[in-house]
Amino acid sequence: MKLKHILLAGFCLISMSIFAQEASSNPNPNSAHPIDEADVQYRAQIWRRMDLNEKINQPFFAENNQISKFLIEGVKAGLLTPYTNDSLNTKLTLDQFIDRLKIKGKLENGGLTAEEIAAGFGGEAKPAATTGAADGVDDGWGTKKAASSTAEKKVVDDFDKGPIVAGVDYYIPKQLSILEIKEDAIIDRKRSRLYFDIQAITLKIPASASDAGLEDAVASFRFKDVYKFFKNNPNCIWFNSTNEMQHRNMADAFDLRFFSARIIKKGNAANKDIFDQFPNEKEALKKSQKLEQQLQDKEAEMWEN
Template sequence: MNKITSIALIAGLFVGGSQVATAQEKSDNGLNPLSLRPVHDSNIAYKIGLWRRVDLREKQNQPLFSYENEITKHLIEGVKSGILDAYSEEDLEERLTLEEFNERMFKRFEGGGLSQAEIDAGFGDETASDDGWGDAGSSDDGWGDASDNTQEPEAKSTSSTSTTTAPQDGYEMFPNEFYILEIKEDWIFDRQRSRQYFDIQTITIKIPAEASNDGLEKTLASFKYKDLEQFFRNNPNAVWFNEENTAKHINLADAFELRLFHGRVVKKSNSLDKYLDEQYGSAQEALNKSQQIEYDLIEKEHNMWEY
């Protein structure tokens, strides 16, 4: 009798702790407001959070990143047109204004000023005033006294500098420069339907480290997947490119539904909120653990049928 009571008490504590941990993800009706097809809390037998890193340059992911039809292009256009809400981070606590979003997309040239290609082409060289008609070291315009025209060229030079310096500090990055997505999802086993679900919560566009202004990987914007699903379905151009049959491209919403992408697990929900490479100290160990998590999920689904 005592043993049964103890087991019941432990089970009650486990369930109660689970409810507290997930309360912030639920609305008052017991459903996750970020879920596309929410499962009621009372029907969830098991759930963990997963973060997947999707490299759009990988062969399996290239249909999401086809030429001039990149998924990032559609997301950026959605924000600029005011259709999509962009958030500063995956917690979705701060919505970005269009100005803030554009600022994040702006790539500054190293050290400011012109790009190396423009410098090599001869633009912006202020050390010489040669206009192609005479000696660069002289202010003589070839028509008479050099002093007669000193003021006017100087004024033009000042005006030219003031109107061209600002736009030469950088450029707005192109959609194909954003090739990293991070998908946050819940792995859920629904006891009522006796099946597993991958419930995507958010999709985040990352700025690659080599493209970032400070050399660190950063977030461009995060989006509610629930919003994206409807946005994709309303956009006939938002397609997963079918290389085998170009008459049968697939809408991006269906592509995510069918899991037509590869995303390596880089983080599993944990008390310290750390990524795998932070937990295990090396990229190799993190990769091994990522693969192990995938195997564990398959085994977990199989074992849940025994309950």
């Protein structure tokens, strides 16, 4: 009888030990698929730029099914938490998030500050006072020509007149065509494979839609939250225009890496992106492709060893 109890106790201990090994230690709170820290052979943090207007990425940006649209709706519904940046330390309130969607610059008061408006800049140009018909009009060469007997309206150059804005304008999802992806490139020693573990997604205003001519971040999102939001929303589809019977949920599309996004930064002490290190666009592109190849080579080295 005692032997039976001893064997049972030993079996329970072995089962608990196996379960403890399968459970991920120190799980990453931002990852949808965390990898056990004990299995990490190599890790590199990288940032990617995903242009949703590129042909390969357009399934994420289908008409009325834009990923930007779903992210905005998720925040407004209280299902997604927006952050100020991809460090995911500081949350944005709903009002702060909506304020970041406001179109600023030229579409507000002609791009003038309150001080410039108070100083009298902007507004309608006033036509210059006209002289009488008897005096004629100076033609600019020192001579006067008779004023036309027919009353004509003077054309006013209103290039500095700001557009009339009724209320406040906001960027629409179709204008928000840039995503920045922050992820860990991890070599899993147990499976001898390279995995890309997405940590955060940042929705950005493209430079072409920004008055400053620079990309501007709207908000960042924890990928684990975004993944869950997509999974629970069947309308968040990756649009398959080749075969509409084979649409995919956006969460699955990210799992399958159906997107194209080139590396723009790898973790470094100076925190510089590739364009800071290589101002020449051609050289920056070469460096990005080289980093991609180096990551693939690390996976191959695991199989060789």
